[in-house]
Each structure stands twice: as C-alpha cells, then as structure tokens.
Amino acid sequence: MRIIPEKTSIDFVGKRGIALVFSITMIVFSIFSLFFQGLNLGIDFSGGTLVEVGYQKPIELQKVREQLKKAGFQKTVVQHFGTTNDVLIRVAPTATQSSENISNKILETISTTDEVTLRRAEFVGPQVGEELRDDGGLAMIYALALILIYLALRFEYRFSFGAILALVHDVLITIGFFSITQIEFDLTVLAAILAVIGYSLNDTIVVYDRIRENFRKMRTEDTPTVINTSINHTLARTLMTSMTTLIVLLALYFLGGEVINSFSLALIFGVLIGTYSSIYIASSAIIFLKVSQADLILVEKEDADL
Amino acid sequence: MNRYPLWKNIFILIVLSLCVIYATPNIYPSQPALQISSTRTAVTKNLANEIKNDLEKSGINFHQVRYSEDGILVRFTDTKNQLKAAQRLRQQYLGKYTVALNLASTTPNWLRALEATPMNLGLDLRGGVHFLMEVDTAAALDNAYERSVTDMREQLRQEKIRYSGIKKTDDAIKISARSEEIQEQIEEVIKDQYFDSMDITTSPTSAEYFVIAKLKPDALKEVRRLAIAQNTTTLRKRVNELGVAEPVIQQQGKDRVVVQLPGVQDTARAKEILGATATLEFRLVDEQGDPFEARETGRVPIGDKLYYERNKNPVLLKKRVMLTGDYIIDASSGIDNNARPAVNITLDGKGARIFSKVTGDNVDRLMGVVFIETKSQAVYKDGKNKRITKKVEEVINVARIKEQLAKRFQITGLSSTVEARNLALLLRAGSLAAPMYIVEERTVGPSLGQQNIDLGTKSVLIGFLLVIIFMAIYYRVFGLVANIALGANLVMIVAIMSMIPGATLTLPGIAGIVLTVGMAVDANVLIFERIKEELQNNNSPQSSINLGYSKALSTIADANITTLIAALVLFVFGTGPIKGFAVTLSIGIICSMFTAIMGTRSLINIIYGRKHSPVLYI
Numbered sequence: 035m036r037i038i039p040e041k042t043s044i045d046f047v048g049k050r051g052i053a054l055v056f057s058i059t060m061i062v063f064s065i066f067s068l069f070f071q072g073l074n075l076g077i078d079f080s081g082g083t084l085v086e087v088g089y090q091k092p093i094e095l096q097k098v099r100e101q102l103k104k105a106g107f108q109k110t111v112v113q114h115f116g117t118t119n120d121v122l123i124r125v126a127p128t129a130t131q132s133s134e135n136i137s138n139k140i141l142e143t144i145s146t147t148d149e150v151t152l153r154r155a156e157f158v159g160p161q162v163g164e165e166l167r168d169d170g171g172l173a174m175i176y177a178l179a180l181i182l183i184y185l186a187l188r189f190e191y192r193f194s195f196g197a198i199l200a201l202v203h204d205v206l207i208t209i210g211f212f213s214i215t216q217i218e219f220d221l222t223v224l225a226a227i228l229a230v231i232g233y234s235l236n237d238t239i240v241v242y243d244r245i246r247e248n249f250r251k252m253r254t255e256d257t258p259t260v261i262n263t264s265i266n267h268t269l270a271r272t273l274m275t276s277m278t279t280l281i282v283l284l285a286l287y288f289l290g291g292e293v294i295n296s297f298s299l300a301l302i303f304g305v306l307i308g309t310y311s312s313i314y315i316a317s318s319a320i321i322f323l324k325v326s327q328a329d330l331i332l333v334e335k336e337d338a339d340l
Numbered sequence: 341m342n343r344y345p346l347w348k349n350i351f352i353l354i355v356l357s358l359c360v361i362y363a364t365p366n367i368y369p370s371q372p373a374l375q376i377s378s379t380r381t382a383v384t385k386n387l388a389n390e391i392k393n394d395l396e397k398s399g400i401n402f403h404q405v406r407y408s409e410d411g412i413l414v415r416f417t418d419t420k421n422q423l424k425a426a427q428r429l430r431q432q433y434l435g436k437y438t439v440a441l442n443l444a445s446t447t448p449n450w451l452r453a454l455e456a457t458p459m460n461l462g463l464d465l466r467g468g469v470h471f472l473m474e475v476d477t478a479a480a481l482d483n484a485y486e487r488s489v490t491d492m493r494e495q496l497r498q499e500k501i502r503y504s505g506i507k508k509t510d511d512a513i514k515i516s517a518r519s520e521e522i523q524e525q526i527e528e529v530i531k532d533q534y535f536d537s538m539d540i541t542t543s544p545t546s547a548e549y550f551v552i553a554k555l556k557p558d559a560l561k562e563v564r565r566l567a568i569a570q571n572t573t574t575l576r577k578r579v580n581e582l583g584v585a586e587p588v589i590q591q592q593g594k595d596r597v598v599v600q601l602p603g604v605q606d607t608a609r610a611k612e613i614l615g616a617t618a619t620l621e622f623r624l625v626d627e628q629g630d631p632f633e634a635r636e637t638g639r640v641p642i643g644d645k646l647y648y649e650r651n652k653n654p655v656l657l658k659k660r661v662m663l664t665g666d667y668i669i670d671a672s673s674g675i676d677n678n679a680r681p682a683v684n685i686t687l688d689g690k691g692a693r694i695f696s697k698v699t700g701d702n703v704d705r706l707m708g709v710v711f712i713e714t715k716s717q718a719v720y721k722d723g724k725n726k727r728i729t730k731k732v733e734e735v736i737n738v739a740r741i742k743e744q745l746a747k748r749f750q751i752t753g754l755s756s757t758v759e760a761r762n763l764a765l766l767l768r769a770g771s772l773a774a775p776m777y778i779v780e781e782r783t784v785g786p787s788l789g790q791q792n793i794d795l796g797t798k799s800v801l802i803g804f805l806l807v808i809i810f811m812a813i814y815y816r817v818f819g820l821v822a823n824i825a826l827g828a829n830l831v832m833i834v835a836i837m838s839m840i841p842g843a844t845l846t847l848p849g850i851a852g853i854v855l856t857v858g859m860a861v862d863a864n865v866l867i868f869e870r871i872k873e874e875l876q877n878n879n880s881p882q883s884s885i886n887l888g889y890s891k892a893l894s895t896i897a898d899a900n901i902t903t904l905i906a907a908l909v910l911f912v913f914g915t916g917p918i919k920g921f922a923v924t925l926s927i928g929i930i931c932s933m934f935t936a937i938m939g940t941r942s943l944i945n946i947i948y949g950r951k952h953s954p955v956l957y958i
Contacts, residue, residue: 138607138611152785153787153788154782154784154785154788155607155783156783157782158781159474159777159779161779162472162779169913170913172913173913188898221918222848225921225922228910229855229925232903232905232925233859235899235906236859236862236899236900236902236903239902240899243898271862271866275858275859278810278811278865281810281858282799282804282854282858283858285803286799286803286851289799289802290795290796290850291791293792293847294847297848297851
C-alpha cells in the first residue's frame with residue numbers, strides 16, 4: 035500500500051520562496067505575541083497555589099467565587115475543569131501569611147457548604163517558580179548546544195546550523211502558538227517542547243542523511259536537484275512516521291485526561307511544524323548555507339554491519 | 341540468504357523472556373493494606389492475633405493478617421474497610437504502634453523469589469503529597485553563633501577574664517574589652533579553643549578594644565551541612581511517627597529536602613508536623629527580681645531574661661539553661677491528676693545526670709518551662725518572597741522543685757490535648773536544627789490518582805492499537821513483524837521500569853511511553869521504506885532486505901542519539917514529573933533500537949531468509 039505515489043518528484047526546493055514567506059510570517063506573529071501578551075504561565079513558573087476539587091453535583095462558579103472572596107482571597111481564578119462537577123481554583127502569590135497553608139484554607143472555605151473531595155493541590159513558591167523558569171530556559175539552550183555539537187561531528191558544521199535553524203523555527207512557532215492562544219504554559223508543555231526538539235531533529239536528520247548520501251552518488255547534478263530528490267525519497271517515511279506519531283498523540287489528547295491536554299497539544303502542533311520544517315526549512319537552509327558536493331566528498335563513508 | 345546465527349536468535353529470545361518475567365508482576369493488582377509497626381518495641385505474633393480478633397469482632401472485612409519481623413500487614417479487599425480499620429487501630433494503639441496506609445502487591449511468591457516486583461507508581465498515580473522544603477541555613481548559622489556566645493561567655497568566666505561585653509553581630513561574634521591587656525587575654529583564650537573553626541582578629545586601633553571571632557568558610561559549610569543532615573533525620577522520624585508507608589525523604593540541591601508521602605490525605609496535619617519547630621527549655625526563676633518592674637522600666641537584672649506566661653504575666657528567668665529539649669528521648673501525651681493535658685518526658689542518660697544535679701542543687705526553688713516555637717511569615721515584596729522568622733518563647737509552667745528530678749517527669753500547662761499530643765510527637769522525633777519552609781507542594785487525591793491510571797492505560801492501549809492496525813494494513817507481513825516488535829518494546833519498557841529500583845511511573849512517564857510507541861515504529865518505517873526502494877531499483881528480494889537494514893542503520897542511530905540527547909538534558913534539568921518523562925522516553929528509545937532493528941531482522945530472516953527469491957509482502 036502507498037499513501038503517496040511510488041515515485042514522487044515534487045519540486046520542494048522551487049517552492050522555498052513561498053515557504054519562507056509563510057515561516058517568516060509565523061515567526062513574526064509569534065514574536066509579536068510573545069512581546070505584547072507573553073505566555074499564560076502556569077503556577078509551575080509563576081508561583082502560586084492551585085486547588086482542584088470535585089463536587090457531588092454540578093456547581094455554579096459564581097458561588098465558589100463569592101465564598102472565596104468573603105474568606106478574603108484575592109486574585110483568584112475559578113473555572114470548571116473537565117466536567118461541571120470539577121472546579122479548578124488558582125490563587126496568585128500575595129503578601130498573605132504562610133502561603134503554604136493557602137490550599138488547606140481554600141478547602142476549608144468551600145467545604146463549609148458543600149461536600150467536596152480534594153483532587154489535587156499544588157503550591158509553588160515564587161522562588162521555586164523562578165528557578166524552574168531559569169532551569170527550563172537553560173535546558174533548552176543546553177539541548178540545542180549539545181545537538182549542534184553532535185551534528186557538527188557527524189555531518190558538517192553547516193548541516194548542524196541548518197538543523198538548529200529548523201529547530202529554533204519549530205520551538206519559536208510552538209511557543210508562539212501558546213502565546214497567541216493563551217493556553218496555559220506549564221512544566222509539561224516545556225517537556226513537550228523539548229520532546230518536539232528531539233522529534234523535529236529526528237526528521238531533519240533523516241532528510242540530511244539522504245542528502246549526504248545523494249551528494250556522493252549524484253555527482254553531476256546541481257544542489258537543488260540533489261536536495262529535491264532526497265526529500266522525495268524520504269517523503270513516504272516522513273509522512274508515515276508523522277502519521278503514526280500523530281495517531282498516538284491524538285489518542286493521548288482525547289483520552290489522556292485534562293491534565294495532559296496541553297502537553298499533547300504542544301506535541302501535536304510541534305510534530306506538524308517539525309514535519310513541515312524538515313521538508314522546507316532545513317533543506318532550504320542547506321542551499322542558503324551553500325553546501326556542495328565538494329564539502330562532503332572527504333567525509334568517510336560509514337557502512338555499518340548488521 | 342539472510343540468516344542470523346543461532347546465538348543471536350537465542351540471545352534475543354533470552355532477553356525477551358526475561359523481560360516478560362519481570363514485567364508480569366504489573367498484571368497483578370495491588371491491594372489496600374495497613375502496615376502496623378513500631379519504632380520502639382517489636383511487634384509480636386500475639387499482636388497479630390489480637391488485631392485479627394479485634395477486626396472480626398468489630399465486623400470489618402479483611403483479607404488477611406500477616407505477621408513478619410518488620411511489622412504486621414493487614415490486607416483488605418476494598419479501601420472502605422481499610423480506612424475503617426485504620427481509624428479503629430489508630431485509636432486502639434495510639435502512641436504505641438504506628439498504623440500506615442499502604443498498597444500491598446499480590447505478586448505470587450514464585451515471582452517474588454525472582455525479585456520481580458511491580459513498577460513504583462508516582463504520587464500522581466497513587467495519590468499522596470509531595471513537599472519540597474527549604475532549610476533556613478541562615479538561621480542555622482545564627483544558632484551556631486548563639487551557642488558559641490554561650491560557650492565563650494562560660495569560658496571567659498572560668499578563666500576570670502574581665503571582658504566588658506560579648507554579643508553576636510551580623511556574621512561574627514564581638515567580645516569587647518576595656519584595655520589592650522584584656523583584649524590580649526581574650527584573644528589567647530578564644531584562639532586556644534577556636535583556632536580551627538574561627539578566624540580571630542583584634543581591634544586595629546587603640547580607640548577601642550575588641551576581639552572578633554568569625555567562622556571559617558569550611559566551618560560555615562559544615563554548619564550548613566549538619567543542619568540539613570539533622571533536619572533530614574528529624575523529618576524522617578516525624579514522618580515515621582505520622583505513620584506513612586514508603587515515604588521518600590531526600591536532600592535535593594544545596595539546601596532543600598524532598599518529602600513524599602504516598603497515601604497521605606490530611607495535608608494540614610502533615611504540614612503542621614513537618615515544619616514545626618517546637619521544643620522545650622528548663623530555666624530557673626529569678627525570685628529576687630521583680631518581673632513587673634522589669635516590664636515597666638525595661639531594665640532586666642543582669643543574667644536574667646524577661647519572659648511571659650500564656651496569660652501575659654511577666655516572669656524573670658535565668659539566662660543559663662538548666663536543660664534543653666535535645667536530651668529528651670521519649671515523650672507521650674496524657675493527663676495529670678487534675679485531668680489537665682500533660683506530657684510525660686523521659687531523658688537520656690546524660691540529660692538525666694545533668695537534670696538530677698541541677699534540680700538537686702535547687703530544691704525548693706521555682707523552675708520555669710519555656711515552650712519555644714519559631715514562626716515564619718512570608719512577605720511578598722518587590723516581586724520577591726522574603727521570610728521573616730520570629731522566635732516565640734512562652735513560659736507554659738512555673739512550679740517549685742519539690743524534689744530532685746531525674747529520668748522521668750511530667751510537665752503541664754498546655755492548652756489542649758492536641759497541643760500536648762503534637763508536642764510529645766515533636767519531642768520524640770527531635771528538633772530541627774534550623775526552621776524549614778515548604779516551597780513547593782503537590783497533592784493528588786486518591787480518586788484523581790486512579791483516574792490518571794485509567795486514562796493513561798486507556799490512551800496507551802488505544803494509541804497502540806491504532807498504530808498496529810495502520811502498520812499491518814500498510815506494510816502487511818513486514819507490518820505484522822513490526823507490530824510484534826512494538827509489543828515486545830512495550831513489555832521491555834515495563835520490565836526495565838520495574839527492575840530499576842529508583843524508577844517511578846508517573847503520568848508524564850505514561851506520555852513518554854505513548855510517544856515512544858509512535859516513534860518506535862519510525863525505525864521500522866525507515867527500514868521498510870528503504871527495502872521498498874531497493875526492490876524498485878531491481879535488487880533481489882534477499883539483497884533488498886540486507887541493503888534496507890544496513891543503509892537505514894546509520895540514519896536510525898543518528899536520529900535516536902539526538903532524541904536521547906534531548907531526553908538526557910530533560911533528565912538533568914528537570915524535576916519530578918519531567919524526570920519521569922525523560923526516563924521512560926530514554927528507556928523507550930533504547931529498547932526500540934533493540935526490538936525494531938534486531939528483533940524484526942530476526943523474524944524477517946526466519947520468515948524469508950531461507951527462500952531463494954521470495955515474494956516480499958511489504
């Protein structure tokens with residue numbers, strides 16, 4: 035069976051102008067949104083208290099809000115979580131006494147009138163939130179740096195720049211997506227984005243591997259032809275893998291429960307962008323960086339035994 | 341011809357059967373149970389029988405009562421009975437035994453003999469509390485300096501050196517003197533005692549005379565290290581007193597401790613006990629001084645300190661401490677002859693010697709019991725969270741020493757039985773070397789935990805099924821082979837997660853597994869697409885298989901190593917949930933290399949390898 039014709043010869047490289055315009059537009063939108071409205075940081079990064087409770091029957095949010103207001107809680111966000119029986123309450127860090135007890139006080143307040151069960155309570159001190167933010171940023175930078183080094187060793191330094199360019203493109207647009215939609219950005223989303231880095235790279239490397247192979251094989255052809263042939267050769271695989279990964283991610287998104295919704299969403303978006311970028315951006319970068327046959331001839335040929 | 345040597349096939353078979361064995365315990369469901377143990381006395385077989393009879397009598401259904409030297413395990417068929425029994429047994433054995441909620445595995449004995457155990461489930465899956473506590477190391481330093489001030493004062497007095505004042509400054513101790521001669525004497529005594537832990541300097545001018553003693557950097561580090569070590573030990577004891585099965589108490593980073601309490605729902609009490617700093621001090625009352633006058637004028641007699649009783653009456657107590665709470669080895673709450681809440685205290689040998697001497701020397705004099713608690717307040721200022729700690733010292737009891745006191749005695753003056761019970765627990769478990777604050781909390785209720793398990797398993801299974809169907813339709817025989825490899829991959833991940841002692845399955849961990857399922861087929865997709873290509877290039881089926889596998893190998897390796905790098909970085913930088921994701925992702929990637937490359941090749945070789953030119957269903 036085939037999802038695409040056996041021998042495709044789509045001119046991907048020729049359409050790189052359109053792709054470039056598309057990508058730049060997306061990046062500009064992302065940066066604008068990040069600059070002007072930022073991310074809707076979850077309590078993992080902003081610090082604060084979060085309590086999820088289950089009521090016996092559907093509950094009006096207004097009632098909960100008033101109860102909390104009367105008890106003296108300021109800056110609270112109250113919303114339904116999953117079903118109308120479940121309520122999520124968030125309190126921003128304030129100058130109140132012993133913030134570590136806020137979750138218990140909230141529970142006490144709302145359980146005076148209704149029977150509620152505690153489903154989840156989280157408290158992150160502002161200090162810890164700040165550290166998680168810094169560590170998260172550092173993790174991203176270290177991951178990129180290590181991958182850059184590995185690729186430079188395995189391929190050629192311009193390939194690794196191309197791959198990193200594609201990665202930054204993917205990460206920026208995925209984070210931009212979270213900024214534009216204002217979906218909560220928490221630790222799990224950060225993990226998802228790091229997984230996207232791994233995935234998108236995976237895709238890019240498969241294409242690059244083929245480009246390197248074809249550069250050595252098709253010595254008479256020019257660079258765009260070699261790249262086009264390589265993308266067409268790997269197209270079936272690229273689409274197949276994206277498809278299987280998307281299948282399980284969709285299963286996770288629809289069945290995995292509210293808690294990992296934004297995690298799966300980040301991955302779904304990231305996989306789509308990653309697939310696109312390994313076809314259009316990573317390979318265009320090679321042309322842009324002027325890699326040619328001559329650069330790869332000297333690279334030793336590896337033929338591992340199985 | 342494509343054939344694997346026999347040893348390779350056998351090797352694959354052995355690895356897979358081992359994985360099947362070690363993954364099996366996860367099929368057996370765990371049972372709600374109670375763990376009854378004691379830190380002081382051993383549990384006996386009689387106790388097991390007693391519990392059995394008691395439960396039968398009270399009509400609580402249980403599955404089994406099992407006695408072992410570590411404690412008694414009572415299994416239940418449902419959590420309702422477990423909770424009922426816990427409440428009953430806790431009341432029955434209050435203060436004697438700890439009763440902890442637990443989940444007992446039902447793994448059969450033959451598997452247990454092989455050390456095969458189910459995976460550890462994270463708190464987000466089984467319910468419980470996770471605290472990250474920060475040790476206030478600055479307060480530990482303050483305490484260290486305060487102790488040195490007391491010691492130095494004593495030292496100088498013994499040597500009869502007439503210093504004019506000694507006090508703790510911001511980060512040192514300053515001893516002032518009237519003349520250069522006294523300054524030299526002080527310097528000599530202090531240097532003699534403290535040369536290895538403190539830097540001693542003297543006044544550079546003759547305008548005033550003083551000696552400054554400052555802890556050396558190494559000593560500072562040591563003070564911090566000891567504070568964290570003592571706090572960790574104390575936390576462990578307190579958690580044991582609370583009755584929690586399989587708690588985790590671990591240092592994290594420079595000055596933080598992680599406390600994980602599976603199954604704990606009463607977070608308010610847990611917080612109250614974990615962070616509490618209450619302890620006792622015994623001091624003599626200055627019966628000559630007038631405490632009311634001292635309160636009015638602010639002039640406190642030399643060697644005294646002004647305290648207040650709980651009813652706000654002032655009391656003058658001697659600065660010298662007769663005994664601190666550190667010598668208390670056991671404490672239990674009870675009531676005194678007048679039915680007021682009381683705490684019965686037992687001292688260790690050294691404490692008993694000290695106390696019997698000081699009380700013997702001071703019979704008929706008044707003694708005050710000081711209740712000390714460090715209370716902290718979080719102040720959110722300029723976007724920063726600051727801590728203000730306040731030491732609250734209250735005199736809970738003033739009584740005349742009627743006779744020499746020794747190892748065992750009783751104190752009263754507590755406001756409620758709850759306070760008496762908490763104080764007894766804290767005295768038993770020892771005090772914290774420095775206050776601790778909760779900087780992060782994650783509590784998951786039991787219903788959400790079960791829901792997370794159900795949803796996680798469901799999404800893994802459905803995702804897995806969809807991929808299997810898709811692969812079978814698309815790659816036919818090769819797809820089926822890849823599916824078998826994928827199944828083996830899942831079994832391997834579960835087996836390895838169960839085998840590694842520290843590995844814990846969390847919800848993000850399940851997400852990691854789901855992601856691996858999606859990505860594990862990638863290796864096979866790469867190989868199969870390559871084989872198709874080679875067939876199109878008019879290669880023979882056998883050499884197409886061979887070329888497909890060998891040409892795809894370096895691509896697979898590159899792709900997986902980079903993903904592994906990302907997972908490694910996640911593991912190093914991530915905490916809790918992220919680490920769980922990184923662990924399963926890495927294990928998944930490594931396993932997929934084995935199953936998707938070696939595993940499928942072995943099967944393909946068995947199916948097609950012997951035929952001369954087979955028709956490949958791909």
